[in-house]
Amino acid sequence: MNTIKTEKLAARDFITIGIFAAISLVIFFVIGGAAGMTLVGTVANVPITVFFTAIAYMLLVSKVRKKGTFLIMGTISALPGLMAANAIGVAASIVGWIIAEVVASANHYRSKKVLIFTYVLGCTLHSAGFTLPMYLSNAQYLIDRQEILHLTDEALALYLQMFTWPMYFGMVALTIVTSFLGAFISTRILKKHFEKAGLL
Amino acid sequence: MFMNKAMTAHIICAVAAVYLLAAKSYKPLAAYLTIYIVVALLMANVDKIHNTSAMLLIVSLSYFVQKLVVLLMMGSFFVRMTTIPYVLSAMQHMKIPDAAAVPIMVALRFFPTIREDYHSLKDSLRIRKVSLSPLQFIIHPVRMVEYLFVPILMKSLRTSDELAASALSRGFEHMNEQTILYPLKLKTLDYLVGTLSMLIVAILFYLQFK
Numbered sequence: 273m274n275t276i277k278t279e280k281l282a283a284r285d286f287i288t289i290g291i292f293a294a295i296s297l298v299i300f301f302v303i304g305g306a307a308g309m310t311l312v313g314t315v316a317n318v319p320i321t322v323f324f325t326a327i328a329y330m331l332l333v334s335k336v337r338k339k340g341t342f343l344i345m346g347t348i349s350a351l352p353g354l355m356a357a358n359a360i361g362v363a364a365s366i367v368g369w370i371i372a373e374v375v376a377s378a379n380h381y382r383s384k385k386v387l388i389f390t391y392v393l394g395c396t397l398h399s400a401g402f403t404l405p406m407y408l409s410n411a412q413y414l415i416d417r418q419e420i421l422h423l424t425d426e427a428l429a430l431y432l433q434m435f436t437w438p439m440y441f442g443m444v445a446l447t448i449v450t451s452f453l454g455a456f457i458s459t460r461i462l463k464k465h466f467e468k469a470g471l472l
Numbered sequence: 473m474f475m476n477k478a479m480t481a482h483i484i485c486a487v488a489a490v491y492l493l494a495a496k497s498y499k500p501l502a503a504y505l506t507i508y509i510v511v512a513l514l515m516a517n518v519d520k521i522h523n524t525s526a527m528l529l530i531v532s533l534s535y536f537v538q539k540l541v542v543l544l545m546m547g548s549f550f551v552r553m554t555t556i557p558y559v560l561s562a563m564q565h566m567k568i569p570d571a572a573a574v575p576i577m578v579a580l581r582f583f584p585t586i587r588e589d590y591h592s593l594k595d596s597l598r599i600r601k602v603s604l605s606p607l608q609f610i611i612h613p614v615r616m617v618e619y620l621f622v623p624i625l626m627k628s629l630r631t632s633d634e635l636a637a638s639a640l641s642r643g644f645e646h647m648n649e650q651t652i653l654y655p656l657k658l659k660t661l662d663y664l665v666g667t668l669s670m671l672i673v674a675i676l677f678y679l680q681f682k
Contacts, residue, residue, distance in 0.1 A: 283645040284636035286570055290578025291632045295625065297579065298586050301540070306606055308532050311525070323613070327621050335629070344575055427524045427531075457614055465622050471629060 279380070281344075285336045292332040293348040296325045300349060315434050318399040319446040325349070326454030329391055331462055334472050337381035343373040346394050353402060361402040368397025388455040395451035400444045407440040480680045481538045482512070487672055488545035500548040504541050511537040547583065556581055561654040578635070585631070589624050 281289075304321045307313030313320060333341050346369030353362040372394030379386040466472045485508050492501040515534040521527050556577065563573040594604060602619055609616050658666075 281571065283570065283574065284640060286574035287578050287636045287639060288632040290575035291582050291628050291635070293575055294579040294582035294586060295628060298583065299621070303609070305536050305540070306609075308536060309529055311528055314532060324617065324621075327617055327625065331625055331629070340571065344571060348575060348579060427527055430524060430528075457617070461614075461618060461622060465618075465626070466629075471626070 279338060281336070281338050281340050285338060285341070286344075288336055289332065289341060289344050289348075292328050293345055296328040296345065296349050297352065299324050299328060300352065311430070311434065315439065316443060316446060318395075318402060319443060319450040322395040322399070322447060323450040323454035326391060326451065327458040327461060330387065330455055330458040331466065331472075333376070333381060333387050333390075334384075334462060334466075339377045339381075340373065341381070342376050342390055342394055343369050346372065346398065350398060350402065358402065358405060360405045364401025364404060365398045368401050369394050371397060384459060388452070388459065391455040392448060392451045396444060396448050399447035403440065403443065407435055407437065477680055478512075478515070480676050481542075483672070483676060483679070484542050485538075485545070488542045488549070491549045492545055495549050495552045497548055497552050500545070504545050504548075508537060508541045547580070550580065551584060558654050558656070561656055565656060582628075582631075586624065586628075589627055593620065593623050 300321050303324045304317050307317055307320045329342075329345060332345060347366050350362050350365040350369070353359075353365065372390045375393060376386060376390040381387065462472065485505075489501060489505060492498075492504075511530075511534050514530050518527055518530050518534075521530065559577050560573070563577065597604060597619060604616075604620065
């Protein structure tokens with residue numbers, strides 16, 4: 273289909289972003305939900321999911337190389353946080369994606385390396401912002417909910433042990449590693465399956 | 473605030489069930505209600521479990537199910553009761569910018585398609601004796617991305633092109649000059665359902681934060 277290439281997002285780009293946002297959300301719910309069944313998976317939920325969602329992001333930004341793509345995709349991906357009433361986390365995460373968007377836009381979505389860096393930056397800020405409220409009020413958060421969650425004192429102590437500041441920074445650092453690995457491997461997979469087939 | 477109280481969660485689920493019943497969406501209703509009731513029963517008896525790990529597993533499961541089942545039920549209702557042109561028309565009336573409205577709308581509509589694609593893919597992978605167990609994701613994450621995500625993404629890429637072509641040929645890009653084929657106007661029933669919904673939300677707020 274012949275279309276005029278512009279820097280601005282057009283209707284067809286919004287459709288493409290919507291489709292890939294749906295895929296990213298499905299990956300987030302399935303992988304994040306499965307990981308959330310374990311204690312380690314609960315704490316490392318964001319680092320685990322960003323590894324798998326990387327392929328949807330990288331394919332999208334390789335196809336739609338226009339300003340705003342990362343921001344819209346990142347915002348839609350952060351929205352499920354509202355289900356857990358984590359409005360502050362969602363807002364912080366959106367700010368993170370705005371910063372990432374500025375980086376990608378400055379490069380006009382041209383360089384693959386910048387796209388990988390942008391994904392890593394966006395995911396890292398998302399991880400830092402999204403989980404911050406939980407760590408800021410970890411003790412109160414869980415003590416308030418001990419009754420609602422039917423947590424025993426032993427289980428509560430185990431949870432409190434997990435939500436500490438070293439753990440927070442550890443998880444943000446882990447997000448850098450997993451998002452980089454995810455984005456790097458995804459670009460290799462995209463090259464193998466999509467670029468060589470002439471789809472990108 | 474973050475975790476629904478049991479009664480609040482049950483009422484939200486019951487309201488969602490009524491919506492699905494009204495939409496005659498019996499199969500999803502039965503499936504989601506069964507999941508919800510099983511997990512609610514487990515959660516109600518969680519204090520009888522003395523194993524901390526098992527307890528945390530059930531608590532986590534209950535957290536996800538309480539949030540997700542209602543969302544999925546309302547999603548099913550939404551998909552069954554409306555079509556993209558109507559949603560678009562509603563968003564046009566509400567003056568929501570395209571950058572927000574179109575991706576969210578397409579994403580919502582695309583979930584069932586991903587599910588169908590996944591089932592077809594699962595069958596073809598089974599024929600080739602490729603297992604999709606969670607263990608495989610831990611042992612061979614990259615291989616699983618290639619087996620599972622690449623075919624789905626390949627198909628989605630084609631779908632996005634086809635959908636964009638179809639939408640553009642219908643003048644989708646000229647949103648401001650469009651003639652609205654589906655005029656929307658609030659009727660008595662809408663006001664009634666709206667008032668009832670607000671009342672339910674107020675009761676839920678009271679139950680949650682009293």
